[in-house]
Amino acid sequence: MIRAGVLAIALLTAAAALAHAAPAPNDAAIVGTAMPATLAEFGFFADAPGQVPAARVVPYRLNTPLYSDGADKLRFVYLPVGAQAKAGGQGLIDLPVGAALIKTFAFTENGQRRLIETRVMLHRADGWIALPYLWNAEQTEAKLALAGAKVPVVTPAGEAIAYRVPNKNQCKECHGVEGKVIPIGPKARNLSREWLAGFVQAGMLDKAPEVAAPMPLWEDGRMATAEAAARAYLDVNCAHCHRAGASASNSGLDLRWEQTDAKALGVMKRPVAAGRGAGNLLFDVVPGKPGESIMVHRMASIEGGVAMPELGKATVDREGLAVVERWIAGL
């Protein structure tokens, strides 16, 4: 926790120091109605291939991240001059119109970082819009890829896969709640206190949000309780769909961090529309028996129609699976 906090503060400071020298993002591109054809038009980066942010573009990390085939992720939040985010309890930080979230996915090849895609979320007057930008092979430019793409990569685990850049609709499949596109990641409970304090200090957040139970740092998972690690993992990786108002609401499964009803979390819950995804199993989560739990069965699959999550990954997250198995085994 301390290590991450120090890193976050250092980055915030670095971003602030860059503010004078770095170019500023193009607010017109962010709040306009067009879908810019290249990432460069936004001006989010002083050096885009190097992922060096422009002024007021602040890097952040999540305590527990979404699994994306082991991709490295570089996350940034941008607020225009004069704008300030508002703390909203443990949930999403309320980012005003004009704000943007930027997330670059990269894999390391022969010691060299290769950028695959940069996804941007733009808060426009009529709501958020999510757009995917695909980096070229030369690593010089990222272009809008509305229909998504497939990029052959070898994951850190050594698996050769066709990595999927989501199309614009698929962005919404995860980011949609009640028909609107919203951010997923920057929830106060999944950001370090130190980073939040730094954001306040920089004048970009009105106050430090009150978070009773922050999510554990993923790399320190062994120090977290099995429940905290698993529940954080399920929230971050599953609950954007498995909650009321979202893509998998009809399943009746609600895997959000704040959910307290065991049945809603899948415990001895029968599947509804799982189809063959259920395998020959009867319940989503069988206490003490990960091997009999549909949740584990689906997380351990890469087969279309069975694999969960349905989008955003082509490989099994072994570490995530182990965390969930440990939780179920201890129930």
Next chain:
Amino acid sequence: MRLSGESCKRRCGLTYNTVSSTLARMRLHLLAALALGAVAPNAFGPALAATHSVAPGDGAQTRLQEALILAQPGDEVVLGAGRFAIDDGLSLDVDGVTVRGAGMYATVLDFTGQTGSGEGLLVTSDQVTLRDFAVENPKGDGIKSKGADGIVYQRVRVTWTGGPKETNGAYGIYPVESAGVLIEGVEVSGASDAGIYVGQSKGITVRNSIARRNVAGIEIENSRDALVEGNFVTGNTGGILVFDLPSLPVMGGGNTWVRGNLVAANTTPNFAPKGNIVAGVRRGTGIMVMANDNVLVEGNTLLDNPTAPVMVVAYPMKFDDKTYNPYPRNVTIGANRVDRGGYDPQFAGKDMLLAAFGGALPPVLWDGLTQPGTVAVRVDPALAGWSLNLTAQGGGLDAAKPGPLKVEAPLAGATLAGVGAPAGLEARLVP
């Protein structure tokens, strides 16, 4: 700068697909679409509607998905005749778009090589029309429309070409959480759950469609105001199911009319993965009503459904959802044509049962469970029936004491109001 905990220090490799030509094409589409949007944003009128034609062949998947993204309300995406090889899920999220092909045997979206997504085509926008094309061998569901109000499926086919298999996808045509669903003239076969499945929706018509060789032919689940009419439902494990299940966001299913269907030879052994509710459907079930309120079943022709041509039951399992009503209420089994009853019922002790009832079970089966103060089921006196005479919901079949059915006759002029899809959807059908 390394910010993330998901470090990648091992040897990785990657190359890129050629995307430049695709992107160039996309920009042209994009400019056209944006120009249109600038003239008349959200125009539904045909005057400004554009047609996006997509032919099969190289890059068809990308071209089709681009068209589905860039279409504006009122536009048509027109699929050419032929076979489209698709290896990922397709999706549509624009209101008021029509996707149509050259016919449900002429235009085929072939998902045999699909590697991602939970369905073939996903629709998440309102007032969409799907017509005259087929989806074959999707890995998960065929066509799912979620939160997609006012959807019309006309002459759409979903087929798992290898016939009934547990590894087939669950649902063929799958509208869920929607208000206003019209399904007309579709064909679905091979679904390992339900061929045509309407869930958690209201204002529904399923008409003149064919469901064959699925586990369940047609299933109306946790839904209200449905009309299931004039369908041919054959070769399934169970024909037409009207269910309500607990612990779901939408419950209280009912006000459903099942009439004029041909429900024949539903004799395929159950091939559903066993965790699913339909895995409990017995081979040879014709029309089954479970835990619903106000269901009218009449004018159907039921031939060769050897467990039970008609079955009315409470939800059979224990549950802890206090807002859920597990009983059938006000179910009317009116005049239906039935060839014979349950001549080969899938029940333990069937030989004794058959002997007790003179060789075949009477056509209507009720489990005997009633919510106090309500009438579970009324049955046309011309149809004989039998009851399991269960006394406790969730108590299993061991307590059954089978005997002849003794229930009231249907009320005179029994009818249902307000069933079926809104008239505006009917107007979107074409000859």
